[in-house]
Amino acid sequence: MAASGSERVAVEKCKGINGLDKVVLREPRGSTAEVYLYGAHVTSWKNDHGEELLFVSSKAIFKPPKAIRGGIPICFPQFGSHGSLEQHGFARNRFWSIDTDPPPFPTNSKSFIDLILKPSEEDMQKWPYSYEFRLRVALGTGGDLMLTSRIRNTNADGKPFTFTFAYHTYFSVSDISEVRVEGLETLDYLDNLQNKERSTEQGDALTFESEVDKIYLGTPTKIAILDHEKKRTFVLRKDGLPDAGKHDILDNLVKLEGSSKEQGSFFPLVVWNPWDKKAKTMADFGDDEYKHMLCVEAAVVEKPITLKPGEEWKGRLELSAVPSSYCSGQLDPQKVIQNS
Numbered sequence: 001m002a003a004s005g006s007e008r009v010a011v012e013k014c015k016g017i018n019g020l021d022k023v024v025l026r027e028p029r030g031s032t033a034e035v036y037l038y039g040a041h042v043t044s045w046k047n048d049h050g051e052e053l054l055f056v057s058s059k060a061i062f063k064p065p066k067a068i069r070g071g072i073p074i075c076f077p078q079f080g081s082h083g084s085l086e087q088h089g090f091a092r093n094r095f096w097s098i099d100t101d102p103p104p105f106p107t108n109s110k111s112f113i114d115l116i117l118k119p120s121e122e123d124m125q126k127w128p129y130s131y132e133f134r135l136r137v138a139l140g141t142g143g144d145l146m147l148t149s150r151i152r153n154t155n156a157d158g159k160p161f162t163f164t165f166a167y168h169t170y171f172s173v174s175d176i177s178e179v180r181v182e183g184l185e186t187l188d189y190l191d192n193l194q195n196k197e198r199s200t201e202q203g204d205a206l207t208f209e210s211e212v213d214k215i216y217l218g219t220p221t222k223i224a225i226l227d228h229e230k231k232r233t234f235v236l237r238k239d240g241l242p243d244a245g246k247h248d249i250l251d252n253l254v255k256l257e258g259s260s261k262e263q264g265s266f267f268p269l270v271v272w273n274p275w276d277k278k279a280k281t282m283a284d285f286g287d288d289e290y291k292h293m294l295c296v297e298a299a300v301v302e303k304p305i306t307l308k309p310g311e312e313w314k315g316r317l318e319l320s321a322v323p324s325s326y327c328s329g330q331l332d333p334q335k336v337i338q339n340s
């Protein structure tokens, strides 16, 4: 997989913080990503100017059993407290392996890594199902970051299983009070701060001036996160993925492809920022760091996925970042959404 000769190494295995194994992905134009095998956790994604696009707390604990605070934790087989398992499931604090022989999966990227998680005996005590969870992390040309999860039921005894899931993406933002999320207004949401009560979002774009922890339902094709100060816009897409390489500039940032199965919409979006009070209760999060992050999480929450033995679910996330000024005047997210 690694590039040869004078080319930069596209995939490099090395040691990260506390000696944990990590993989560095590099794309020829200079974008990079880092993935820890602990949690199959993407902890860094930089554009070709070397700017970090994901938030990781300066207090993150890179040590089991704590999940790494920031980046992209994988929540499986449970999102949040929606079930009897530990918060956000256990995949984020397990050691994954490099999958040396993954089933065929097309890619036009040279810079990718395949990871796999299978249950240990201890995990089977908590969640008595057999599965293979394959995660591919790839850097596309132009620096897009693509994550594809393939979860297969490998139970030999005919038992189906049901799970919820999320890519718990922590975006790095300049100042949360300068950030707007467009595309979620007028949608229904479940408010985790109000006992998961269902309400409807009012008004214009979401802005942030206090703690938020909401699960938006029935989200539209594209969502935009605008960071004025950084002059950067993130757009979240959730429709079927067009051919890689055919994306125009408005097809940027986060593309999500749902389940190939009919059931289980992949696309509630969870929006979370702990704000100051909650930040102070979190040992692995700086008191003021809430100002510089926003979680927008592509999730399977209110309609869990059920897989029978032999069935596989696939969920794909694609992130890219463009400077807002690049599309000046066009990055009205409503237009982005309508023009999709």
Ligand SMILES: O=P(O)(O)OC[C@H]1O[C@@H](O)[C@H](O)[C@@H](O)[C@@H]1O
Pocket (backbone or CB within 6 Å): 080, 087, 088, 168, 192, 213, 214, 270, 272, 297
């Ligand atoms: O501290 P954790 O387990 O990583 O969770 C962080 C947050 O994750 C979000 O996805 C949840 O909606 C929040 O309720 C939760 O507080």
